[in-house]
Structure formats: C-alpha cells, structure tokens
Amino acid sequence: MCNAVGIIIGPLIGGYLAKPASQYPEYFGKIQFLIDYPYFLPCFIAGMINLSAVTVGFFFLKETLPSKTNVRNLPLDNESDEEVEEPDSQPEEIASQPKPKFSALFTPTVISVLLGSLLVFFQMSSLATLIPLFAYTRFEDGGLGLNLRQMGTALTTNGFAAVIVQTATFPYLQRRWGTMKLFRSVLLIWPLVFALLPMIRWVVKQQRDVSGIDAGSKAAMVGLIFVLAIKSFGKMSIVCLTLLVNSAAPSASTFGALNGLAQSCSELARTFAPFITGAIFSISIKQQYLNGNLIWLCGLLLSCLTLFFAQTIKIQPTQVRKKSSAQGPSTS
Numbered sequence: 001m002c003n004a005v006g007i008i009i010g011p012l013i014g015g016y017l018a019k020p021a022s023q024y025p026e027y028f029g030k031i032q033f034l035i036d037y038p039y040f041l042p043c044f045i046a047g048m049i050n051l052s053a054v055t056v057g058f059f060f061l062k063e064t065l066p067s068k069t070n071v072r073n074l075p076l077d078n079e080s081d082e083e084v085e086e087p088d089s090q091p092e093e094i095a096s097q098p099k100p101k102f103s104a105l106f107t108p109t110v111i112s113v114l115l116g117s118l119l120v121f122f123q124m125s126s127l128a129t130l131i132p133l134f135a136y137t138r139f140e141d142g143g144l145g146l147n148l149r150q151m152g153t154a155l156t157t158n159g160f161a162a163v164i165v166q167t168a169t170f171p172y173l174q175r176r177w178g179t180m181k182l183f184r185s186v187l188l189i190w191p192l193v194f195a196l197l198p199m200i201r202w203v204v205k206q207q208r209d210v211s212g213i214d215a216g217s218k219a220a221m222v223g224l225i226f227v228l229a230i231k232s233f234g235k236m237s238i239v240c241l242t243l244l245v246n247s248a249a250p251s252a253s254t255f256g257a258l259n260g261l262a263q264s265c266s267e268l269a270r271t272f273a274p275f276i277t278g279a280i281f282s283i284s285i286k287q288q289y290l291n292g293n294l295i296w297l298c299g300l301l302l303s304c305l306t307l308f309f310a311q312t313i314k315i316q317p318t319q320v321r322k323k324s325s326a327q328g329p330s331t332s
Contacts, residue, residue: 008159020038105258105261107248109313109314110250112309113313116306118266130277130295134281144200161229162232179240180244186236187234187237191307193227193234195296198293200223245258
C-alpha cells in the first residue's frame with residue numbers, strides 16, 4: 001500500500017518538476033542554476049522525502065529484535081530501583097534459543113523461492129527502466145515520443161491502480177485461491193505486458209498516419225495507461241513472494257535471516273536489470289534487430305522463464321506452521 005502511494009507521488013514529482021526553467025519559464029526561467037541543472041529540483045525534493053523517512057525511523061520506530069529489546073533503562077537515582085518493573089521473561093527465553101546454522105537455511109524449497117524472487121524482481125526492474133525509456137524516446141527513434149508531463153501522468157495511474165489492487169483485489173484472491181496459486185496466476189500478466197508494449201507503438205503509428213501527431217500522442221497515453229493498469233495486477237506477485245518466503249522458512253527463528261536473503265536477491269536484480277535492459281534497448285533500436293523489437297522478445301522470454309520456474313516451487317504451509325509453532329517466535 002505504501003509502495004503504491006509512492007508510485008503515485010514519485011512520477012508526479014519527476015514529471016512536473018524536471019526541467020522547471022523550460023516547463024515554468026515565468027517562475028524559474030531566469031534561475032541559471034535550474035537551467036544548468038534541470039533535474040536538480042525533483043531530485044532534491046525526493047532526497048528530502050528520503051531524509052524525512054530516515055529521521056522518522058531513527059527517532060520513532062521501536063526495535064523489534066528480542067535480543068536488542070531486553071535492555072533495562074536504569075534510573076539515575078538508585079533509591080527508585082524498587083519502582084522499576086522487571087521486564088517480561090519471554091524475550092530472554094526467545095533470545096536464548098539456539099539459532100540454526102546459516103547453511104541450514106538453504107533447503108531446496110528456500111533456494112527455489114529465492115531464485116523465483118530474483119527472476120520476478122529482475123523483470124520488474126527491467127520494466128521500471130524500460131517503460132520510461134520507451135515512453136520518452138522520440139517516435140522516430142523507436143519510442144512513443146511522450147513529454148515529461150505526459151509520462152508523469154501515465155506513470156501515476158500505475159500507482160492508483162496498485163492501491164486498488166493491493167487493498168481490494170489481492171486480499172479477496174489470496175483467500176479464494178491461496179498464495180501459491182495466486183502467485184503462479186499473476187505471473188501470466190508479465191508476458192502479456194511485454195507483448196502489449198510494442199503494440200502501443202503500432203497503434204500510435206496508425207493514428208499518426210491517419211490523424212496526425214496529436215492523435216498519436218493521445219493514443220500513446222491511452223495505450224500506456226492501459227498497459228500500466230494491467231501491470232499493476234502483476235505486482236501482486238511481490239506480496240505473494242513475501243508470504244512464500246516466510247512459508248519456506250525451516251523454522252520461525254530463521255525468518256529474519258531468510259527475509260534478508262530474499263531482500264538481497266531483489267537488490268541484486270535491481271542492480272543489474274537497469275544496466276542490462278538499457279543496453280539491450282539501445283542496441284535494439286539503433287541496430288533495428290527484429291525491427292527494433294529485440295528488447296521485447298528478450299522480456300517475453302524472461303517472463304516465460306519466470307512463469308515456468310514458478311511451477312517448480314513446492315511449499316507445504318501446514319508443515320511449516322507446525323514447525324514454527326513448536327520452535328516459537330523469530331529471534332533474528
């Protein structure tokens with residue numbers, strides 16, 4: 001939900017505040033600094049939002065790790081010791097439980113879930129890079145030719161759709177189908193997205209040839225918003241992965257370590273996906289491989305590979321719950 005809200009605000013900041021000297025010449029046209037650094041303003045505001053988040057987290061978020069919360073705040077006056085309540089003994093019992101070896105995490109189920117997470121986040125990060133590139137690139141060069149405001153507006157609709165999906169659609173489908181079936185089902189959306197994106201350009205070309213450039217831009221906006229709305233349903237796979245990671249844990253005491261590994265896999269994908277996707281997109285449109293559609297073929301193959309791999313993930317939630325309840329809450 002919070003991620004979806006960020007998706008709403010972020011594109012608006014980038015689309016409407018980038019190049020302020022040219023977008024709002026009456027307000028910023030004479031500020032040389034913003035002329036020389038056209039992307040400073042949205043980056044600065046985004047940075048301040050991040051700084052605010054860090055500040056709030058540092059001062060107001062409470063520690064949840066039992067081994068770190070079992071610390072008494074002793075008063076300065078020793079005579080008031082009798083007024084200090086003894087902490088609950090439960091954190092001590094939890095913290096004293098032996099932790100399993102790190103190598104014990106890598107069961108076949110855990111490995112399959114982590115690899116699935118890597119593939120899902122790789123294709124999501126690829127799309128996060130590819131869609132703005134494709135939308136902003138000139139139509140003559142193989143893109144849609146949208147301006148910054150149009151891009152910001154289109155990408156913001158993705159956030160609104162995500163809010164609806166996360167708050168209404170996901171809970172209903174997860175209860176009805178279960179996590180694993182829902183995960184495998186929503187992965188069908190990613191091949192569809194990779195197939196629909198180049199079709200937008202074909203529709204835009206038809207509109208430009210018949211009704212002119214403005215009609216083509218409107219068609220690009222409508223098509224992109226439509227595909228982004230469909231893409232929002234595919235993002236349910238992230239929530240499913242979070243639930244699957246916890247279900248795959250050998251015991252409750254490994255939840256923290258396992259979620260850390262899953263996060264590392266997602267960050268690994270986010271590190272390499274933009275570079276690889278951008279390079280293939282550039283080569284695809286410059287060399288006109290498959291008429292500039294090489295990037296879409298690569299994305300389609302990746303999404304099909306992810307869909308196929310998801311069929312190999314096997315989890316027994318009932319057995320995991322029994323193990324978890326027998327070994328108590330997480331200590332990591």
